[in-house]
Amino acid sequence: MPELPEVETIVRDLRPHLVGRAIAKADLIRPSVLRFGQPDSFPFRLAGQQIRAVTRRGKFIHLRLSEGDDLVVHLGMTGSLTMASASTPRALHTHLVIDLDDRSQLRYRDPRRFGRVLLGTPAQLSRLGALPRLGPEPLARGFTESGVAESLRATSRQIKAALLDQAVVAGCGNIYADEACFLARIRPIRRGSSLTRAETTRLLLALPLVMREALRLRGSSFSDFRDGFGAKGEAHEALFVYGRGGLPCVRCGATLRQTRVGGRTTVYCQRCQR
DNA sequence: CCCCTATCCTGAGGGC
DNA sequence: TGCCCTCAGGATAGGG
Structure with missing residues (x-):
């Protein structure tokens, strides 16, 4: 079960591969994993946006995008977010595939489906209470x-x-x-x-x-x-x-x-x- | 408000 | 070998 150290490991792994890349295409294979945002417009909204930052808050992973959106991922119990090449066969329970402009892919997989994906501006996400209130970060100063x-x-x-x-x-x-x-x-x-x-x-x-x-x-x-x-x-x-x-x-x-x-x-x- | 329990879901592992 | 049962748990809805 990914907790803070596991999520932070993923964020540090992904950051150098994602920051600066543009999203070429997004495939929301299982729309029900999207808990905030519109599944129908999801691929169009993501396409063309550049990934500006990859950060973590609690167990949530945030991809900050160039047009003001945050793509937020929570891995639940069994979720994984990994880099792959487009030619690698997708594993069972892969729910979201994002193609990047260097022909690499970011894949979200979650057999048990306790995880979730959210897409919106930080203002939308906070205004509609899409993200839960989180306490202090154990690894932060103070x-x-x-x-x-x-x-x-x-x-x-x-x-x-x-x-x-x-x-x-x-x-x-x-x-x-x-x-x-x-x-x-x-x-x-x-x-x-x-x-x-x-x-x-x-x-x-x-x-x-x-x-x-x-x-x-x-x-x-x-x-x-x-x-x-x-x-x-x-x-x-x-x-x-x-x-x-x-x-x-x-x-x-x-x-x-x-x-x-x-x-x-x-x-x-x-x-x-x- | 606060606390607790049931629920979602799949795969692994045990028993027979 | 295969079938069935139990168990694992992050977040949250709803009950007390």
Whole structure:
């Protein structure tokens, strides 16, 4: 599941191939993936526009286009956005293909279809609430002082459920929520209101740490994640707890406990994490 | 307002 | 081998 480090890996991969390129043609193979914008006019609106910038906000990828549009992509659970040559056969579940003026292609694929594509000017997208409100960026300067600590300590929800809320922290998903809780030695099932200031501080230091390390390793590829060229990352081999329920804790050797928080599989060490 | 659960969807993996 | 069942989860609608 692409979270912040995976999405950032893709953005950095794609940026040098996309910026400055013009869109020659767009093929919206499965119109239902377009959640904002008109499917019928979509190809005409994109054709001829130049890609000016490729950026990320939370788990959203933004292609800023020359006529003022943003083409926005969210990868959901199983989405991928990759460069390909026009001669490569398209994989099953490819929903959008964009031909560029250098005869390369940008392909959007998403078997499970939890992802989405949006097209509009930033004003249109924000005016009609097409994009959700997003909290601070964990990798931005000032993250630990951004007010996240206060919102975590103010909620009665389980701390991991709050971390997964994109309005609280942008870009955090199931993997790195578990990893950050482990590194901070905090039980993910604790209520936010039960955390001390010292504990929220540890958590807000741990989250960027685990994300930077995952970014260095080009993301976690459990089943579906692929970078901008279709290759796997290596961060999943370095994870402390995610996917390791029932296995020994890397720190103390105790058996890692697996439960559910907010409908998500959650793994933690009963001895290390209080 | 706040919190929680069900829902969308396909493919992988287990059991028999 | 093949069939059926369960499970994985990001975002969000709707209920309590």
